[in-house]
Amino acid sequence: MRKNLNPDLFLARSLINNEEGLLKSIYVENYPKVLSFIVKNNGNEEFAKDIFQEAFICLWKTVKAGKFIPSSRSAINAYLYRIARNMWIDQLKSHAFKNIKSVPDDLEMRSNVDSDMSADERYNDTEKAALRNCLNYLDGSCKKILIAFYYNRASMKEIAESFEIETASARNKKYRCMEKLRAAFLEEMKNVKKV
Amino acid sequence: MSQEWNISSDEMKQMEDFRMGRLSEEERKKFLEKLETDLSFKEKFEEFKFLMEGIEESALREKLNEFHEDIHIKKTGGGKVINKISFRVFLIAASLVLVIGAYFLFFAADRNEKIFDKYFTPDPGLATTMGRAADNYEFYEAMVKYKRKNYKEALEKWEILLAKAPENDTLNYFIGLAHLSLGDAKEAVLYLDKIRNDSDSYFYEDTHYYLALAYIKMGEPKEAIILLQSCDSKKCNELLKELVK
Numbered sequence: 001m002r003k004n005l006n007p008d009l010f011l012a013r014s015l016i017n018n019e020e021g022l023l024k025s026i027y028v029e030n031y032p033k034v035l036s037f038i039v040k041n042n043g044n045e046e047f048a049k050d051i052f053q054e055a056f057i058c059l060w061k062t063v064k065a066g067k068f069i070p071s072s073r074s075a076i077n078a079y080l081y082r083i084a085r086n087m088w089i090d091q092l093k094s095h096a097f098k099n100i101k102s103v104p105d106d107l108e109m110r111s112n113v114d115s116d117m118s119a120d121e122r123y124n125d126t127e128k129a130a131l132r133n134c135l136n137y138l139d140g141s142c143k144k145i146l147i148a149f150y151y152n153r154a155s156m157k158e159i160a161e162s163f164e165i166e167t168a169s170a171r172n173k174k175y176r177c178m179e180k181l182r183a184a185f186l187e188e189m190k191n192v193k194k195v
Numbered sequence: 196m197s198q199e200w201n202i203s204s205d206e207m208k209q210m211e212d213f214r215m216g217r218l219s220e221e222e223r224k225k226f227l228e229k230l231e232t233d234l235s236f237k238e239k240f241e242e243f244k245f246l247m248e249g250i251e252e253s254a255l256r257e258k259l260n261e262f263h264e265d266i267h268i269k270k271t272g273g274g275k276v277i278n279k280i281s282f283r284v285f286l287i288a289a290s291l292v293l294v295i296g297a298y299f300l301f302f303a304a305d306r307n308e309k310i311f312d313k314y315f316t317p318d319p320g321l322a323t324t325m326g327r328a329a330d331n332y333e334f335y336e337a338m339v340k341y342k343r344k345n346y347k348e349a350l351e352k353w354e355i356l357l358a359k360a361p362e363n364d365t366l367n368y369f370i371g372l373a374h375l376s377l378g379d380a381k382e383a384v385l386y387l388d389k390i391r392n393d394s395d396s397y398f399y400e401d402t403h404y405y406l407a408l409a410y411i412k413m414g415e416p417k418e419a420i421i422l423l424q425s426c427d428s429k430k431c432n433e434l435l436k437e438l439v440k
Contacts, residue, residue: 010365011397016216017322018251020258025400025428027262053259060255064248072395123245131249132256150247151254153215153322175204181246182200189196 011070015063018151027056030077034084042092051091055084127185130192134184142177149174202239210243265429304414311412314434317344317376318401320369338369346373362389364396375405380412391422400428407434 014022031052038048059080062068070076123131135143145163148154154162160170212218213226230237320342321335337352350373357366371386387406390396403426407419416438423435 013216014322014397018255019322021401022397023255023258024262024265027259028266028428031263031266049263053256053263056259057252057255061252073397074395122241127245128249128252131246132253135250135253146250147254150211150250171204175207178207178243178246179200181250182196182242185246186196186198 009069011072011076012063015060015070017153023060026059026073026076026080029073030080033081037081037085038088041088043088047088047091051084051087055080055087058083126192127189130188131181131185134181134188138177138181138184141173142180145170145174146177146181196242200239200242202243206236206239207243210240211247214244214247303416307411307414307416310416310434310437311408314430314437315375315408315412318369318372318405334366341369341373344376346377349373364390364393364398364402368396368398368402371402371409372405375409375412380409383409384413400426400431404428404430404434407431411438 011022031048034052034055035045035048038051039045043051059068059076062079063070068079070079135146138146141163145159148159148162149156156167156170156174159174160167163170163173165173209218209226213223218226230240320338333352334356337349337356340346340352341349350370353366353370353373357363357370360366367386367390371383374380374386375383384406387402387409390398390402391406393399393402396402403422407422407426410416410418410422420435420438423431423438
């Protein structure tokens, strides 16, 4: 939103609310430029996709954390390109890169360097990745309800309708699913520590 | 993280409302105070935040892969990346004669209506759940009406705001959309046309798409084709393909 309707907050809010139209248009608009840069600099499409997606997540997290309030679409585009570019240069410089054929597992960690977010976060990247894994292993309806509520920002009423249950039952189910996710995460971390 | 999670559903709801910007200013202040003073509450909140962010990030990662599949990119032998625009221009040029021919040969009006009905779904509107700044309150109040398909009521409110900011792209866009949703393409064109060249606008691509649909409804598919040529979204491409079939 521009002019009278406070542009800065509008863009940030839309990103924070995971508005699909905006996220998708940012993705579609910016990927070709990053792809072109990486392909021209000893990369390929596979690297470009991974680097770009990590940069995208980084942008999204930075806005969510209130550390970057974009004033316009072009500010978003410039920021995203800069992160992706730096991540790729960092990648090229890395010693490991010289000996690998595919995208290294630690690529994700590099993305946080640019976002300046790691310092004040209490969970590390291994824990975050473990949590995402756990979500995928939850039963389908739990994953669906948690994503609908927390990512798509659907109301409990809408969720209840799609599951054909009462709103109160939907709320209970969501609560139980959060508990399950937390328990699965604790279990997963026990295994990680053993390894 | 301890094994036991003694978070009540009320506490979880408060945390959700806080994270999703659904608290009033006063409630927000109270919440922040509690975080400062109640260590066990703060601990629960940190855990909740971690879980919620993990869910969101996981969902976004899946979405990014979906977005990726929609990108139309062709790679040439030398690794140079080209957009499909040139192909599209060719497609349009090659098909324009056919379009014009078809327009006269077949039941153009009927076809236009059918295309409009097939492709028109009202823009879902903007999120109205975040905390609202006072100057935006009326705008979002009308947005709630719009989302409930009370287009006339939304229009009444937005038109008052438009008088104060006649160039505002958001207002022109949604006023246009409300008219189009009511079936009044001519009126919709008056507003959407004002912002069609505003390439900085968040609504730039969608404006072109809906303006094209308005022209189709008015029986002017040629105008729609011109508009769709300067729009690169998937929706625009699909509609363009339909028009040049």
